[in-house]
Amino acid sequence: MIPPGEPDLTGSPSFDIEGKEMETLAFQGLVGLSVAMYLWLLAAGLTIVFGVLGVLNFAHGSLFMLGAYFAFTFYGLWGVNFWLAIALSLVSVAVVGYLMERFFLRHIYNQDHAYQLLLTFGFILILDDAVKIVWGGVAKIPPMPSFFEGTVSVVGRPFPVYNLFIIGAGLFVAVLVWLLFEKTWWGKMVRASASDREMAGAIGINIPTLFTGVFAFGAILAALGGALGTPVRVVAPGIGAAMIIQAFIITVIGGLGNLKGAFVGALIVGTLSAYGILLFPVFELFLIFLIMAVVLMIKPQGLFGS
Amino acid sequence: MRERKKISRRAFLKTAAAGIGGITLGLKGIEASAQDKTPAKAKPARKALGVDVIKLGGQGVISGAHADYGWQIQGGATLAIEEINAKGGVLGSKLELKFMDEELKPAVAVKNARYLATEWGAHLLFGVDSSGSAMAIGPILPELDRICMFDHASTHRLTEELVYEKGIKQIFRIAAPVYQEGNLAAMIFKEFPNIKRWAGIHCDYEYGYSSWALFKDTLKKYRPDVEFVAIAWAPFWTMDFSSHISAVMAANPDGIHATPWAGEGVMLLRQALMLGVFDKIQAWFQCMGASVDILEGISNEVAAGKFKDKLWATARYIHNYPDTPENKKFVEAFRKRWNRFPNYSAENAYSTIYVFKAALEKSRSLKTADLVKAIEGMKIMTPAGERFFRPEDHQAIYAVPGGRVVKDPNYPIPVLGDLKVFPAQAYYRNPPFEPLKMGK
Numbered sequence A: 001m002i003p004p005g006e007p008d009l010t011g012s013p014s015f016d017i018e019g020k021e022m023e024t025l026a027f028q029g030l031v032g033l034s035v036a037m038y039l040w041l042l043a044a045g046l047t048i049v050f051g052v053l054g055v056l057n058f059a060h061g062s063l064f065m066l067g068a069y070f071a072f073t074f075y076g077l078w079g080v081n082f083w084l085a086i087a088l089s090l091v092s093v094a095v096v097g098y099l100m101e102r103f104f105l106r107h108i109y110n111q112d113h114a115y116q117l118l119l120t121f122g123f124i125l126i127l128d129d130a131v132k133i134v135w136g137g138v139a140k141i142p143p144m145p146s147f148f149e150g151t152v153s154v155v156g157r158p159f160p161v162y163n164l165f166i167i168g169a170g171l172f173v174a175v176l177v178w179l180l181f182e183k184t185w186w187g188k189m190v191r192a193s194a195s196d197r198e199m200a201g202a203i204g205i206n207i208p209t210l211f212t213g214v215f216a217f218g219a220i221l222a223a224l225g226g227a228l229g230t231p232v233r234v235v236a237p238g239i240g241a242a243m244i245i246q247a248f249i250i251t252v253i254g255g256l257g258n259l260k261g262a263f264v265g266a267l268i269v270g271t272l273s274a275y276g277i278l279l280f281p282v283f284e285l286f287l288i289f290l291i292m293a294v295v296l297m298i299k300p301q302g303l304f305g306s
Numbered sequence B: 001m002r003e004r005k006k007i008s009r010r011a012f013l014k015t016a017a018a019g020i021g022g023i024t025l026g027l028k029g030i031e032a033s034a035q036d037k038t039p040a041k042a043k044p045a046r047k048a049l050g051v052d053v054i055k056l057g058g059q060g061v062i063s064g065a066h067a068d069y070g071w072q073i074q075g076g077a078t079l080a081i082e083e084i085n086a087k088g089g090v091l092g093s094k095l096e097l098k099f100m101d102e103e104l105k106p107a108v109a110v111k112n113a114r115y116l117a118t119e120w121g122a123h124l125l126f127g128v129d130s131s132g133s134a135m136a137i138g139p140i141l142p143e144l145d146r147i148c149m150f151d152h153a154s155t156h157r158l159t160e161e162l163v164y165e166k167g168i169k170q171i172f173r174i175a176a177p178v179y180q181e182g183n184l185a186a187m188i189f190k191e192f193p194n195i196k197r198w199a200g201i202h203c204d205y206e207y208g209y210s211s212w213a214l215f216k217d218t219l220k221k222y223r224p225d226v227e228f229v230a231i232a233w234a235p236f237w238t239m240d241f242s243s244h245i246s247a248v249m250a251a252n253p254d255g256i257h258a259t260p261w262a263g264e265g266v267m268l269l270r271q272a273l274m275l276g277v278f279d280k281i282q283a284w285f286q287c288m289g290a291s292v293d294i295l296e297g298i299s300n301e302v303a304a305g306k307f308k309d310k311l312w313a314t315a316r317y318i319h320n321y322p323d324t325p326e327n328k329k330f331v332e333a334f335r336k337r338w339n340r341f342p343n344y345s346a347e348n349a350y351s352t353i354y355v356f357k358a359a360l361e362k363s364r365s366l367k368t369a370d371l372v373k374a375i376e377g378m379k380i381m382t383p384a385g386e387r388f389f390r391p392e393d394h395q396a397i398y399a400v401p402g403g404r405v406v407k408d409p410n411y412p413i414p415v416l417g418d419l420k421v422f423p424a425q426a427y428y429r430n431p432p433f434e435p436l437k438m439g440k
Helices: A021-053 A060-077 A082-103 A113-135 A161-183 A185-195 A197-202 A207-229 A239-254 A259-279 A284-298 B002-040 B064-086 B106-120 B131-144 B156-165 B180-189 B206-222 B242-249 B262-274 B292-297 B299-303 B325-338 B344-363 B368-375
Strands: A151-154 A157-160 B053-060 B094-101 B124-127 B148-150 B171-173 B197-203 B227-234 B255-258 B283-286 B311-313 B379-382 B385-389 B402-406 B415-420
Touching: A021 A060, A021 A151, A021 A157, A021 A161, A021 A185, A021 A207, A021 A239, A021 A259, A021 B242, A060 A082, A060 A113, A060 A207, A060 A239, A082 A207, A113 A239, A151 A161, A157 A161, A157 B242, A161 A185, A161 A207, A161 A259, A185 A197, A185 A207, A197 A207, A207 A239, A239 A259, A239 A284, A259 A284, A259 B242, B053 B064, B053 B106, B053 B344, B064 B094, B064 B124, B064 B262, B064 B292, B064 B325, B064 B344, B094 B106, B106 B124, B106 B131, B124 B131, B124 B344, B131 B148, B131 B156, B131 B206, B148 B344, B156 B171, B156 B206, B180 B206, B180 B283, B180 B402, B197 B206, B197 B242, B206 B227, B206 B255, B227 B242, B242 B262, B255 B262, B262 B283, B262 B292, B262 B299, B292 B299, B325 B344, B344 B368, B344 B379, B344 B385
Parallel strands: B053 B094, B053 B124, B124 B148, B148 B171, B197 B227, B197 B255, B255 B283, B283 B311
Antiparallel strands: A151 A157, B311 B402, B379 B385, B402 B415
């Protein structure tokens, strides 16, 4: 590990792509993987909410943004411990999610999809303006906790400790979410109501309460993505909208409502755009749309969709 | 705590709503009474320009991650207008500002320009942060019959193509264009014989294309030995530059030339630090890195010496140059009014208003054709130094230095030090302009 502030003299001074193809690809893949983890956290909540509630939540990115703002406020402004700040941010956004579902979304489940679109789109505008009123329009820059500074050497190049942490956190959440849905009673109830809402209700599952819980859970995942980004990004109105398009592409590639699909889709989009930037800088933007188009042509329901 | 905040916010919103309602009613009242009075009461003294107020329609981005730029435009313009109105206005007429959010979207900017000129009745237009917006507004100015003073949008094509080639005389630009990003950077780094391998991390739109093209073009003229080894294009609103940084670092560059600005610039620099870039390279030129919002954003990292004095930047004005009474007075007034240092877009907007004042006083007319004549060839002292509006392309000629981003005990935020000053004529492109190959 290279201590921050020390010049790295160990790295080869003439590092070049020629002759180091495999190392370069491995390193770029690892960087792409860390980017993919933020996308996974965002896409996970989006796809869970769609799979269970049947609602395509356009405002999911706004919950991501709120997660970042709350984490910034607790950690960057009030000096709360980093981990506690993230936990508090998740709780705060869960409350916002609870209120959104309990008082708004609940009333439109039986309505046409256009109403869901209008309502959730309305929330984007409301929440964007709300953060402008509370925090102002200027981008906030939260500090990096000192224990995350520094790099480790990966194939002879410095790789940030924080990105390793993000990869670990993303995988950890993936396992946790899988256990929650596959191994717990709550998860079984959620899956039951996702596959047959009426039957699940008939055998005594309190569907409205369950839906509120699922929506709040999706909000927590979005907030985690936002909060974990704060030490390396900026917090500004509109960061949710900047991310949500990619999250939609991921859920479409993976299959709408499919959790495994969201994970694989995030990995595909994160790593392939990293490789696109390295190998085809001119077509990079176009690349993920191309992947989506190809997937939709071969499997219109997405990779894991049914 | 949270609960209390919520209640007070609701109360605040209620008050705000009531307040806005009140203001609107109040304004309507004033308007109505003014209309009632005008015909009845003959004006004692006729205004030289024939109007009570000269309406100035401004635009900038005041939402999203780049909002500080529009805010600074608004802040600079407002300060100038307040100063001028306090001294009786321009030839007895007061200045009035209406400022709109262009959202960095050309369609919005065009809609705003049309609204400001035709419905609101702006006599003069200024502003615009986005190059795309500027290129969209330029061509409709003859039809609107209004001047627009561009005070931030920086593509060279605005003045080189739209004014010099196509002859759209209503376009003027007070801000230094991408000659700052491209040509000045090349002038600085041609002096560093050991920096031979350059890479770019650039905005995937007009601004990034033109900056990178000018940098390569100029540097290659002076230094045929340099190579441009890697380029990564980042779309607008990139949240994570890690993949871009690691991609160009794979080519082992000596120097990096980068355009992402505002919050994106801060993110790029923070993520480059994380990836240990400043241990490997010799110089990083963050084009508009001397903008106040970026300097504020990386203040802790600069103070901790993390950039190892390898971070270079410029801007379209920096508050610590030039050392003139005009500049000192402006910085002091701006800090007093807004409690912040002025960004370049603030100075550019402030000076815009004074150029308008000078043009109105010189031509004693509100006619666009007269004002165009008044501004063409104008020499005017501004906080950024003396500006000369070159008649051929309507570009204001003035020099802004580049330098290293350093911590200075005299300032609460980092500033540019080790300043490299070149006369504007030496690094601005001059007519006739050679066409430049640019794009991805």
